[in-house]
Amino acid sequence: NVLIGEVWLASGQSNMQMPLKGFPGCCTLGGYDEIASSGDEAGNVRFFTVPLTQSYTPLDTVASSWTVPSPETAPEYSALAWHFAKRMSDVLNVPVGIVSAAYGGAKVESWTPRDMLEKYPDISLDPKDIEPMVHYHRPMLMYNAMFNPIKNYTYNGIIWYQGCSNVSTYQTYSERLAAMVKRWRDDIGLGDIPFYDVEIAPYEYGDPTEKGKAPLLREAQWKAIGMIPNSAMISTNDLVEPYERFNIHPANKAAVGKRLCDLALNKTYGKKQFPVESPRYKSHRFTDGAAWVAIDSPSDGICRNYMIEGFEIAGPDKVFHPADSVWLHWQTNEMVVSSKKVPDPVAVRYGWRDFMPGNLHAGNYLPLIPFRTDDWE
Template sequence: MNSLKLFYSPYLYLLSALFALVACSSEQHSIQVNPLFSDHMVLQQEEEITIWGTASPNISISLSANWTEKLETNTDAEGTWSIKFQTPEAGGPYSLTIATDKEEISLKDILIGEVWLASGQSNMEMPLNGWPPRDTLLNSKNEIASAGNNMIRMFTVERNLSLERTNDFRGEWFVSSPETAGDFSATAYFFAKRLQKELNIPIGIIHSSWGGTPVEAWISKTSLKELGDFDEVLLSLEDPNMVELKNEWYSRWRTVEIPSKNNDWLELNLGDLGLSDPNYDASSWEKIDLPGPIDQRENWQMDGVIWLRKSFLLKEEPIEDYTLSLGAVDDMDYTYVNGQQVGLTVGKGKHTFKRTYSIPKSLLKKGENLLAIRVIDTGGGGGLNDSITLSGNDESIDLSGTWELLPAAEIYEGQFYVYDLKESLSLDRPNIVEINSHSPTVLFNAMIAPLVPYSIKGAIWYQGESNVGRASQYERLFPKMIEDWRSQWQINFPFYFVQIAPFNYGNNLSPALRDAQRKTLELKNTGMVVTLDIGDPVNIHPANKKDVGERLAGLALKNEHTKELIASGPLYKNHLIEGNKIIVSFSHLGSGLMASELPLQGFEIAGEDRIFKDAKAVIANDKIELTAAGIAVPKFVRYAWKDT
C-alpha cells in the first residue's frame, strides 16, 4: 500500500464572489456591499468615509443616510462601485440605504463614534469566555453578565487565509450584551469599555486575529519582499506547478461546507460514521502511538477529520457504568464505544477541555470492546494530549499505546474535502508545499486587506510569542508591518501594542523579543504596554486581560484625547558611567521613580567581556544607580533579562 500524503491548509476561504452579501441573498439583490457595512456597525466620526461593493455593470447607485444628503455614483464595467461621504460627530442611531432604480439595501442601528482595529495572535484572540479549563479569564462571569452596553460593538473577522490579496471575508457586527460579549476578544473589549466610559461615545472594534501566528503572516507581499527574508518561501508558494498539483488533488473529492455555528457541528455527517462500527475492517489503517499529535505523520500533515480506533479487553462482565477519561482533545471529538456514541465536545475554543464521558454498562461486554474517536482538527496542532484511561469494576485500563488511524476529510479553502475511504488508502498524494496560518502574507491578504479602506481611528496589537527566538528579525519585521498597514490606509494612525506575556519560553529567548518590541517605539505615533507584572510564568495566556486592555486605552486617551493621566511606566532614556557605577535615566517618570519592594531586583551590569552580574540598584534623584562586585569598569546594563 502506498502511503497517504496529505496537505495541511486550514481555512483558506477563497470564495467565488467578490464581496460577501449583506442583508439579502444574491438571488434577491444584485447589490452587494462589503460585510463591514451592515446593521449595528460603528463609523468613524467626523471623517470622510468610503463605502464600497458590487452591483450590475454600468448602472446608477445612490446612497441615502439620515445625516447627509443623497449621493450617487455609477458602477464600472466590472460592476464595482464606491461612494465617499462625510460623517458627523459621535451619535446615532442612524440608518443608511443603498439603492438602484430596481432594488435597495437598508442598514439600521448605525452608530458614529470611534473605530479601532484589534489584531495579533492568541492573547488578542482569547475571548471573555476564556478557553477553560486551563486558559481562564479573571472575573469572566461577572464581566459578561455586566456587558450590556449598546455603545460598544465588535466585528470579528472569521479566520481566513489566502496567497493572493482578496476582498472576501466573513464576520458580523454584534452589540455588547451578556449574550454576545463572551465571544468578544477580551483585550479589545476592555480597551473599548474604558474608552467608551471616559469619552462617552460609541466605540467599534474590528477584531482580526489568529492564535499562534507570526508577524510575517500579517504583512503584505510588497512590503515583505523589501526585506528579502522570505523570498524563497514566497517563490515556492507561487510555483505554478505546485498550484496545478494542488488543484488536481482536490478535484478528486466531494466538498462539504465547514459549519459556521456550534450547533451545526452536532449533526455533521460526512458519510464516515460507519468507521465507528466494530465490524468495520480497519486492519489496513496506519498505526500511531497516543497520547500525542495526530496531525503530523511521517508522510503527511493535515487539518481535518481523523478517526482513531483501539480495542480493549474487559476481564469480567460489567456490573456498573465505566468512566472514560480522554484528557484534552485538539480540537473536537465524537467518541464511540462499540459503535454507539458516548460523548462529544464540539465548537470553537474546545481544544483545552478535558473530556470525561460515562460509558453505560449496557454498551460494554466481557472480552473485546472497541473505542473509536472521530477527531476534528480545525487549525494548528491536533491530537490527544493527556493520559487515556477507562475505569470501572474496580479496575483501571490504560488506553495509551498503539492505535489505528485513518484520515477521512481534509480542510482546505473553507470546506471539508471528503475522501472516498476505500480509494484514499491506496493513493500516493503529491508532495505539495504547505500553506497554513504561519505562511508569509496569507493573513494580511485575507484578514487585513479586505478591511481597507474602512475608516479607523487606530490599531491595537498583541503578538510576538510565535516570533520568540527570532528577535533580530522581528526588530525589522514588526515596524515594517506597522508602516505597511499605515500605507494601506494612507494615514499615519496610532498603533499601540502589548509586549509578549512573561512565560517560560525556554532558553531565555523572550527578553530579546521584548527588547525588539521596545525598539519599535522609535516609530512615531506608537505606544507600548508592559505586562511583566500581570503575566503568568506557567501559562502563556495570562488571565488578566482587563489591565492589558485598560493600559492600551490609557495610551489612546492620553495621546489621542489629551487626557491628563499616566499612560506608561518608565522607559530607558540614557545612561552615564561614573567610575564603577552606571547611572540610568528614564522618560515617563510620572510623579517620580518608586518601588513597591526593596531592594530593587532584576538589574544586571557587565564589563567589556559582557559577562553580566546581578547589580546593586538604588533610586537616586529619579535615576537608577547600579554597581556590582567585581566589575570595576561597567559597560553594559540590562533589566528583567529573563523569560519570567
C-alpha cells in the same frame, strides 16, 4: 440599531485574540464577571470579529457581522479589546466599535502582502513550502483573508499585540513591522492613523531557536516604534504572575487593554490627565562597586524603594548575577545597584530575560521599561 462613535482595529496574535472566556488551560482574569455584566454595554460597545481564515489570494468579504454585547455574544470577544473599548466609551461618552482581526501564533509576515514578502530573501511564497508549515506561521495568508476584506472601513486607529512568534527572527522584526504598518495605513487610506503596540510579556521560551531572544525582540519592538510615525507602545513587564512563567497567555488582559486605551485617550483624544509615559533608562555610571542608574521618570518620580526586583549586574566576565542590593537615591533619582558577587561591575540590566518580571514603577504606576547598558548577545 445604528451607533455613531469611534472604531478601532485590534489585530495581532493570540494575546489579542484571547477571549473573555479564556483559552483551554489559560484563564482570563475576571472574564466571566465581564461576560455576566456585558449587557450593560449594549448601548456603548459593538464588536466585529473576523473569523480565523487563510487565503493565497486577497479576499473581499468575511463571514461575520457586528454584534451587540450580551452574555451570549461576549464570551468570544477579545478580552484586551473589550477593556479598551469599555474604558474609551466611559471616558469619551460615545459608542466604541472594535473590529477584531487576530490570529493566534501569527508572524508579522503573516499580515504582510505578497508584493512585500517577495522582497524578503528568507520567505518562500510557493504553496509547496507554505503548506507544511504550522498553520499560524504561514506568510501572507492572514493579510489576504483577514485584513484585506476589512481595510476599507473608517478606523480611528490600530491596536496591535504581536511578536512572540518572531523572537527567533528579531533581527528583521523592526523593519518588517514598520513596513507592514505603512502598508496597512496606505491600504486603509486615512493617513498615519494611530498605531499603538504592546511589548511582549515575560515568558520562558523553551525552543532552542527562541530561548533567550525575547529581550532582543522587545528591543526590536521599541526600535520599530521609533520608525513608525504616530505610534507608541506600553510595557507589560509587571503584568504577569510568577506561576505564569510557562504560560504565553497571561491572565490579566484588563490592565493591558486599559493601558492601551490610556495611550489613545492621551495621544489621540487629548486627554492628558491619563499618564502614559513609563519610566525608562537614561544613563549609568559605576562608583565604588555599584551601578548608579539614572531613570527618566516624567510622571511623579519613582514610587518604590524597597524589595525591588528585576535588576542584574555583571563584571568583566560578562556573567550576570541578580542584584542583592537595589535602592533609590532620592536626590538624584538614581537606582544604586550592586551584588556581592560582582565587585567590579561593567554592565547592568533590568528585566532582560525571557521571563524576568520587574516591580519598579513610576508615580503613575507604569512600569520601568526593560533595558540593558551593554551590547552583548
